[in-house]
Amino acid sequence: MARRETSFVCQNCGAAYSRWQGKCDACGEWNTIAEESSASPQRRMPRKGRLFALEPLAGTHHEAPRLASGLAEFDRVTGGGFVRGSVLLLGGDPGIGKSTLLIQVAAALARRGHRAVYISGEEAVAQVRLRAERLGLTAAKVELAAETSVEDIVATLGERATPHLVIADSIQTMWTNLVEAAPGTVTQVRASAQALIRFAKRSGTAVILVGHVTKDGQIAGPRVVEHMVDAVLSFEGEGSHQFRILRAIKNRFGPTDEIGVFEMTGGGLREIANPSELFLSERDLGSPGTAVFAGIEGSRPLLVEIQALVASSSLGTPRRAVNGWDQNRLSMLLAVLESHCSVRLSGHDVYLNVAGGLRIQEPAADLAAAAALVSSFANAPLSADAVYFGEISLSGAVRPVAQTAARLKEAQKLGFARAILPEAARAEAPDEPGLSLQNVSSLASLVADIVARSTGEQRRANRYASQEDG
Numbered sequence: 001m002a003r004r005e006t007s008f009v010c011q012n013c014g015a016a017y018s019r020w021q022g023k024c025d026a027c028g029e030w031n032t033i034a035e036e037s038s039a040s041p042q043r044r045m046p047r048k049g050r051l052f053a054l055e056p057l058a059g060t061h062h063e064a065p066r067l068a069s070g071l072a073e074f075d076r077v078t079g080g081g082f083v084r085g086s087v088l089l090l091g092g093d094p095g096i097g098k099s100t101l102l103i104q105v106a107a108a109l110a111r112r113g114h115r116a117v118y119i120s121g122e123e124a125v126a127q128v129r130l131r132a133e134r135l136g137l138t139a140a141k142v143e144l145a146a147e148t149s150v151e152d153i154v155a156t157l158g159e160r161a162t163p164h165l166v167i168a169d170s171i172q173t174m175w176t177n178l179v180e181a182a183p184g185t186v187t188q189v190r191a192s193a194q195a196l197i198r199f200a201k202r203s204g205t206a207v208i209l210v211g212h213v214t215k216d217g218q219i220a221g222p223r224v225v226e227h228m229v230d231a232v233l234s235f236e237g238e239g240s241h242q243f244r245i246l247r248a249i250k251n252r253f254g255p256t257d258e259i260g261v262f263e264m265t266g267g268g269l270r271e272i273a274n275p276s277e278l279f280l281s282e283r284d285l286g287s288p289g290t291a292v293f294a295g296i297e298g299s300r301p302l303l304v305e306i307q308a309l310v311a312s313s314s315l316g317t318p319r320r321a322v323n324g325w326d327q328n329r330l331s332m333l334l335a336v337l338e339s340h341c342s343v344r345l346s347g348h349d350v351y352l353n354v355a356g357g358l359r360i361q362e363p364a365a366d367l368a369a370a371a372a373l374v375s376s377f378a379n380a381p382l383s384a385d386a387v388y389f390g391e392i393s394l395s396g397a398v399r400p401v402a403q404t405a406a407r408l409k410e411a412q413k414l415g416f417a418r419a420i421l422p423e424a425a426r427a428e429a430p431d432e433p434g435l436s437l438q439n440v441s442s443l444a445s446l447v448a449d450i451v452a453r454s455t456g457e458q459r460r461a462n463r464y465a466s467q468e469d470g
Helices: 072-078 098-111 125-135 150-157 186-203 223-228 275-279 327-340 363-378 404-413 443-469
Strands: 002-010 033-041 087-092 116-120 142-146 165-169 206-211 231-236 243-251 259-265 268-271 290-297 300-312 320-323 348-354 386-388 418-422 436-440
Touching (some): 002 186, 072 231, 072 259, 087 223, 098 116, 098 142, 098 268, 125 142, 150 186, 186 206, 186 223, 300 363, 320 327, 327 363, 327 443, 348 363
Parallel strands (some): 116 142, 165 206, 290 386, 320 348
Antiparallel strands (some): 002 033, 231 243, 290 300, 300 348
């Protein structure tokens, strides 16, 4: 006989409690704890454990075989393609293009002779066909189904030849008979994911699970699901921009700092081989408050424009708005500018934006962000042919960053003539013909240079105005 157990589980983080309460102590959210009941078998007699062989640490190493998806940007993020028996969890905001990306991946695999199955739990087969028709993928031999029962899905997939790729869109709609809970609850999500993971490991099929995200951008459901899968991918982007970024948050078979760049078009997602040129295609030349940052995402150099606006504030507490960068990093940078460079921004509103919808995570963007802030504050345009990179410490010193040569090579390839970089990075910088290097050791010297340029331009403007009056 099976006996029924009742528990109260937080639908945001998965924490379990013996009784109901209004606030979850684990994640701090209110009104997220719901009652869930499950049937568990009666306690069995303990069995004697079986013996297993122990292997030495030294031995032959065989790299996991890869199955290329056919999309170079997708393969870059996953580390070269799918690994047999691996399970990936893909998250992203609603309408960002997750289903579009996955149907293109399935079609690319099917064109190469591999069996790809797309299981939709949110849309009917006719709706998926309409999307494939709009993308021009109807000729690809992708097998479709609209099903939410995990037992039925596993039984159907195991009836014929083992598929190479299975896409479950989404895991929040799946349910299993093993637990008595509504689809989308923490218990169902955990049990359904566990059943699909067992199928993937047993059959060698690569499985992609689509997950919803919460209001703060985190993948919804219990965190244990992220620990069970082999890779966690995040599909990012702003709805007002056509750029989409695929980023690996966790990857057991590859790096976690690579990104894939796509452009959303009427015919689907288009891969961007040179994202730097695309991000800089519409930048404002000669405007105060703009600086070009030479960054690194994984092994790929990436140039992006950082925009800043400093305006006088009438509020008691000035506003600090950031888009595409860390809010805490901006607060630290403003404190360093005020403490060590005498740039008084405490009475001004500060707005910082990374153009193109890209989110920058590395601290090497400190120097470019500081240059853009000072340029806007002093109303002094920066050189349009210059790039900036360097980390700023709390003492105001400019610290070196990694992969200086790759950053400079990308800047030279895109036609930039100058680079402002840390003093300590001079030894790593190669002798690039046509690229002038300006080394800075402290943030104060960079601020002084920008302010001096602003003063000189103002004097020239006043002299020109006086000549016109004369």
